[in-house]
Amino acid sequence: MQLLGYWRSGASYRVRIVLALKGIDYAYRPVNLLKGEQRSADYLRKNPQALVPTLITDDGEPLTQSLAIAEYLEEIYPEPPILPRSPSLRAKARAIAAAIACEAQPFANLRILKYLTDDLGLDDAAKAGFLNRWPGGALNAVEALAKETAGTYCVGDAPGLADAFLIPQLYAARRFRIDLSCCPTLLAIDERCQKLPAFAKAHPDNQPDAVKE
Amino acid sequence: MQLLGYWRSGASYRVRIVLALKGIDYAYRPVNLLKGEQRSADYLRKNPQALVPTLITDDGEPLTQSLAIAEYLEEIYPEPPILPRSPSLRAKARAIAAAIACEAQPFANLRILKYLTDDLGLDDAAKAGFLNRWPGGALNAVEALAKETAGTYCVGDAPGLADAFLIPQLYAARRFRIDLSCCPTLLAIDERCQKLPAFAKAHPDNQPDAVKE
Numbered sequence: 001m002q003l004l005g006y007w008r009s010g011a012s013y014r015v016r017i018v019l020a021l022k023g024i025d026y027a028y029r030p031v032n033l034l035k036g037e038q039r040s041a042d043y044l045r046k047n048p049q050a051l052v053p054t055l056i057t058d059d060g061e062p063l064t065q066s067l068a069i070a071e072y073l074e075e076i077y078p079e080p081p082i083l084p085r086s087p088s089l090r091a092k093a094r095a096i097a098a099a100i101a102c103e104a105q106p107f108a109n110l111r112i113l114k115y116l117t118d119d120l121g122l123d124d125a126a127k128a129g130f131l132n133r134w135p136g137g138a139l140n141a142v143e144a145l146a147k148e149t150a151g152t153y154c155v156g157d158a159p160g161l162a163d164a165f166l167i168p169q170l171y172a173a174r175r176f177r178i179d180l181s182c183c184p185t186l187l188a189i190d191e192r193c194q195k196l197p198a199f200a201k202a203h204p205d206n207q208p209d210a211v212k213e
Numbered sequence: 214m215q216l217l218g219y220w221r222s223g224a225s226y227r228v229r230i231v232l233a234l235k236g237i238d239y240a241y242r243p244v245n246l247l248k249g250e251q252r253s254a255d256y257l258r259k260n261p262q263a264l265v266p267t268l269i270t271d272d273g274e275p276l277t278q279s280l281a282i283a284e285y286l287e288e289i290y291p292e293p294p295i296l297p298r299s300p301s302l303r304a305k306a307r308a309i310a311a312a313i314a315c316e317a318q319p320f321a322n323l324r325i326l327k328y329l330t331d332d333l334g335l336d337d338a339a340k341a342g343f344l345n346r347w348p349g350g351a352l353n354a355v356e357a358l359a360k361e362t363a364g365t366y367c368v369g370d371a372p373g374l375a376d377a378f379l380i381p382q383l384y385a386a387r388r389f390r391i392d393l394s395c396c397p398t399l400l401a402i403d404e405r406c407q408k409l410p411a412f413a414k415a416h417p418d419n420q421p422d423a424v425k426e
Contacts, residue, residue, distance in 0.1 A: 048357030049312060061301045067280065068307035075300045087288045088274045094281035099262060106319035120333065144261030
């Protein structure tokens, strides 16, 4: 298996966590977003959205979208599971992941921030307002979801899908200086996840394409 | 089962399609977004994100997030399936649904458009630019994904998860006057889906809370 990703991309980070939690071996192939490598003809054939990551399966099939890739990995490598057993708890774990993927991440990435600056002419104060309202507001709601299901991790006492989505989003939130003071449950889960080897292995700073700033 | 939703909400529409495809009986309970009913204390206890829909299971458990609800329904009512059998095709169906949920829908709803007008002061031309760039751009990429997997419907010849996400997004795209001229595959799938009773039953206009404009 190959993972085509970028060290600081939240969606790449999510999939790296899932791969590490399951102990799956893979080759990491960096796609340099700053150099626009995601828009090369070769990459677009694998990922027409020009987004990272892309997982190349053992059969050479390119898979896109971190949520879809995570479910694929759960189906073909069921142990250890990243979802609980009970259907309604599985739904609650998936809801946390989806809330992050659909309500937080779309508003907390470089391409939308570049658009806000270059196309809409927003100043730093307006951008901070945008970040705290949209991805920040979504994380406040995720706090309420996680409060209901959390044990040691987002859902119960085993790390899984929801944590694989939460930790990269908190990393982005810090990078973009989003106020996290209303998210004590999420911050406590983050602290516990950071102690696990799988999360350390998947961390952006520990990737071969990481750049020291 | 009860579905708490709003006639014109894309995420409610998706879940109605899945319920109808599976022939599941449910009670529909409208939540009037224009009156702010999603922010009532009672609703927030079920759905802390103040979003629709919420599915109340037979056990009285409130489930949120359309992607999570669709997977739950697939797990507890497996027939007819909304996902193909092969793991990589399942991933491709989920990728189309996720691309719509994570890249198109977040930028094509009333709350973000209200923010663009009220908070950022965008005029109609700037809003049209925003809509064609973000949800419009995402649909163009979904066109490329669907081109690869489509038969009669998004993935092969049975309607399923990807169609349940696509059709409501095209409905929103028309409502917000997004240019769909680069999406012939998606428009052809739309036409075929609209002929199916399940899609007709789920259509916004056929809900008890629909308002004629």
